[in-house]
Amino acid sequence: MNKITTFLFSVMLIPLLQACGGESVADEKTRLTIATVNNGDMVVMQDLSRKFEAENPDIELRWVVLEENILRQRTTTDVASQGGQFDVLTIGSYETPIWAKRGWLKPLDNLPAEYDVDDLIDPVREGLSHEGSLYALPFYAESSMLYYRQDLFEKAGITMAANPTYGEVEEWASKVHDPANGVYGMCLRGKPGWGENMAFLTTLVNTNGGRWFDMDWQPQLDTPEWESAVTFYVNILNEYGPPGASSNGFNENLALFSTGKCGMWIDATVAAGLLSNPEGSQVADKVGFAPAPVESYPNGSNWLWAWSLAIPETSRSPEEAQRFITWATSKEYIQMVADESGWVGVPPGTRTSTYENPNYQEVAPFAKTVLNSIESADVERPSPLPTPYKGIQYVDIPEFQAIGTQVGQQMAEALADKVSVDKAIEKSQNVAERFMRHTGYIEDEASEQAKNEVEQ
Amino acid sequence: MKTNNKKSNQWLIGLLGWLVACILFFPIFWMFITSFKTEAMAVATPPQLFFKPTLENYVAVQERAAYFNFAWNSVIISVGATILALLLAVPAAYAMSFFPSKRTKSTLLWMLSTKMLPSVGVLVPIYILGRETGLLDTRIGLIIIYTLINLPIVVWMIYSFFKEVPKEILEADRMDGASTYQEVAYVLLPLALPGIASTALLSIILSWNEAFWSLNLTTFDAAPLTAFIASFSSPQGLFWAKLSAASTMAIAPILIFGWISQKQLVRGLTFGAVK
Numbered sequence: 001m002n003k004i005t006t007f008l009f010s011v012m013l014i015p016l017l018q019a020c021g022g023e024s025v026a027d028e029k030t031r032l033t034i035a036t037v038n039n040g041d042m043v044v045m046q047d048l049s050r051k052f053e054a055e056n057p058d059i060e061l062r063w064v065v066l067e068e069n070i071l072r073q074r075t076t077t078d079v080a081s082q083g084g085q086f087d088v089l090t091i092g093s094y095e096t097p098i099w100a101k102r103g104w105l106k107p108l109d110n111l112p113a114e115y116d117v118d119d120l121i122d123p124v125r126e127g128l129s130h131e132g133s134l135y136a137l138p139f140y141a142e143s144s145m146l147y148y149r150q151d152l153f154e155k156a157g158i159t160m161a162a163n164p165t166y167g168e169v170e171e172w173a174s175k176v177h178d179p180a181n182g183v184y185g186m187c188l189r190g191k192p193g194w195g196e197n198m199a200f201l202t203t204l205v206n207t208n209g210g211r212w213f214d215m216d217w218q219p220q221l222d223t224p225e226w227e228s229a230v231t232f233y234v235n236i237l238n239e240y241g242p243p244g245a246s247s248n249g250f251n252e253n254l255a256l257f258s259t260g261k262c263g264m265w266i267d268a269t270v271a272a273g274l275l276s277n278p279e280g281s282q283v284a285d286k287v288g289f290a291p292a293p294v295e296s297y298p299n300g301s302n303w304l305w306a307w308s309l310a311i312p313e314t315s316r317s318p319e320e321a322q323r324f325i326t327w328a329t330s331k332e333y334i335q336m337v338a339d340e341s342g343w344v345g346v347p348p349g350t351r352t353s354t355y356e357n358p359n360y361q362e363v364a365p366f367a368k369t370v371l372n373s374i375e376s377a378d379v380e381r382p383s384p385l386p387t388p389y390k391g392i393q394y395v396d397i398p399e400f401q402a403i404g405t406q407v408g409q410q411m412a413e414a415l416a417d418k419v420s421v422d423k424a425i426e427k428s429q430n431v432a433e434r435f436m437r438h439t440g441y442i443e444d445e446a447s448e449q450a451k452n453e454v455e456q
Numbered sequence: 457m458k459t460n461n462k463k464s465n466q467w468l469i470g471l472l473g474w475l476v477a478c479i480l481f482f483p484i485f486w487m488f489i490t491s492f493k494t495e496a497m498a499v500a501t502p503p504q505l506f507f508k509p510t511l512e513n514y515v516a517v518q519e520r521a522a523y524f525n526f527a528w529n530s531v532i533i534s535v536g537a538t539i540l541a542l543l544l545a546v547p548a549a550y551a552m553s554f555f556p557s558k559r560t561k562s563t564l565l566w567m568l569s570t571k572m573l574p575s576v577g578v579l580v581p582i583y584i585l586g587r588e589t590g591l592l593d594t595r596i597g598l599i600i601i602y603t604l605i606n607l608p609i610v611v612w613m614i615y616s617f618f619k620e621v622p623k624e625i626l627e628a629d630r631m632d633g634a635s636t637y638q639e640v641a642y643v644l645l646p647l648a649l650p651g652i653a654s655t656a657l658l659s660i661i662l663s664w665n666e667a668f669w670s671l672n673l674t675t676f677d678a679a680p681l682t683a684f685i686a687s688f689s690s691p692q693g694l695f696w697a698k699l700s701a702a703s704t705m706a707i708a709p710i711l712i713f714g715w716i717s718q719k720q721l722v723r724g725l726t727f728g729a730v731k
Binding site: 033035037038039043046062063064065066067068070073074077078080081082083084085086251255259280 | 495496499520579580583584586587592593671672675679686687688689690695
């Protein structure tokens with residue numbers, strides 16, 4: 001026993017002492033710690049960043065790759081408590097304006113002329129700005145669109161409309177639905193989460209004429225617009241959806257569609273490239289593309305999201321960090337990806353020049369639909385009714401993550417037939433009201449009464 | 457007839473045992489075989505049991521992340537935290553089991569109650585403390601946190617093992633003139649060794665698998681295997697096979713370690729169960 005203990009201690013002691021001693025300063029390189037998400041385009045960026053390091057020998061890049069939700073929690077903790085652990089953050093359109101407002105991000109006002117900031121697609125740029133200043137550079141952007149199986153549509157004698165409506169979509173779903181042969185008319189997100197089922201559902205509510213909050217931040221979920229949207233969603237998935245739809249997210253639907261199990265699917269435009277690639281998709285030559293369907297109000301039926309690179313206020317090397325983020329979001333970077341792995345693989349949705357490039361147009365039959373979807377996304381006016389918030393598939397307040405996810409759980413329960421649509425909406429409205437009262441957006445009835453009494 | 461009944465009962469219990477073991481092991485088995493599939497095969501419906509295995513995921517995982525850095529951090533942190541916890545817990549448990557005071561019972565309960573606090577509730581204060589002391593993203597920082605997290609369980613376990621040691625033995629060596637150190641080191645610890653060993657094993661396993669603090673307090677230098685796995689999970693794109701390969705690589709060391717020490721672990725956990 002004694003020998004073992006002594007051995008263990010000595011084994012432990014060396015690295016412990018090393019850990020105590022801290023880093024040895026062997027070189028004068030600036031270390032940039034980059035927090036990013038794990039997805040195809042980011043993996044390519046990691047690979048190509050070796051070129052950046054070769055061009056900038058004074059900079060060493062250190063990657064922290066995390067799953068989206070963990071990354072959000074991790075980076076929020078760090079910037080909110082000024083931990084200073086990161087130099088570059090990968091954040092979305094949701095966080096950028098909120099964080100910019102709180103002074104957590106460095107404004108990017110002095111970008112070099114060759115970066116050509118005017119080439120960035122307008123709605124994307126607007127989404128990443130706060131009070132006229134840009135706070136993050138878009139790495140790739142997406143909207144939502146409708147994917148359908150051209151072969152099945154042809155067989156059923158359906159012609160895809162230039163601007164399909166949800167009424168038409170339901171009819172088409174009934175025609176191509178063929179569960180006996182393993183084809184389901186409609187695939188949609190069902191997995192609960194503010195960025196999962198609620199991303200799609202919010203666009204459906206928008207186009208039905210609904211909104212999350214009125215101008216006094218009073219939740220508007222118990223309205224006819226929400227009811228008709230949710231009823232439509234639950235019905236179409238129950239009748240023409242794949243079994244177990246309430247646990248399907250983007251990945252699951254991508255797997256279903258690419259193995260020929262879905263007649264239609266409405267989701268992120270980023271799936272277009274994946275579905276067209278014969279290496280991962282069995283329906284690469286059969287997939288058709290159309291704009292996201294609309295109902296009564298066309299705005300807000302297709303979302304907008306941009307994964308972007310930002311520099312936190314606490315970064316120790318902001319100048320080098322800016323050098324990196326301008327490199328990774330530049331035209332030259334897009335050209336580099338094209339040279340390495342072909343035009344179909346370039347990060348989409350950020351620059352007009354990408355869509356004007358004939359090489360890209362040739363390999364990406366979906367390019368025009370994607371560009372139109374992104375350009376028509378209206379972050380300022382997601383609903384026909386006035387809203388106190390910005391954002392199409394989200395509301396740009398920090399509380400939305402929690403509210404959206406809880407409402408998403410109610411919707412998933414309604415979809416799984418555990419509660420009725422009415423009950424789910426009622427509960428959701430209560431959840432949203434409670435959150436908004438607790439966070440002080442709307443007055444608590446009790447405190448209002450107390451205030452009145454004091455005044456009297 | 458009776459023996460027949462007994463035999464068939466034993467057979468039934470054996471079968472039940474195997475069934476439960478198979479159900480418990482199935483997810484690990486599935487993860488293991490998925491790690492040898494291509495991404496397309498990994499999501500194929502119906503799931504494929506027989507396929508041509510490939511090592512491409514392991515190669516891809518190793519190319520994208522330095523596995524051994526993460527694994528080394530996991531080893532240092534979990535072993536370090538366990539040693540530190542034992543160093544603190546053995547004297548505490550000794551005092552509590554052999555010289556109990558009026559408040560010993562409630563102290564023990566209070567210690568356990570700290571485990572009931574959700575970790576996220578103290579994330580920001582601990583993060584700020586880490587920032588002030590410069591312990592963010594250091595192995596020492598994580599060792600301290602893990603020691604504190606596991607301390608209640610470690611003290612409780614060692615306390616219960618010490619309780620099993622007859623007081624008379626300790627009294628006898630005190631009569632022989634043993635000092636407290638000699639009493640603990642030469643009499644008590646050897647007697648409670650199986651218990652201490654299983655406590656240490658449990659503490660290592662708990663530290664190895666802990667994901668909340670390791671993900672939140674580390675970035676690059678001190679990131680253990682939990683951070684390694686988290687980097688392969690993705691809501692957009694197909695990464696199941698790579699994620700399975702990463703997970704297999706992350707759990708392999710602790711699984712092998714568990715298998716080797718299985719006997720010790722079971723002996724320790726059932727130590728004193730039958731009087």
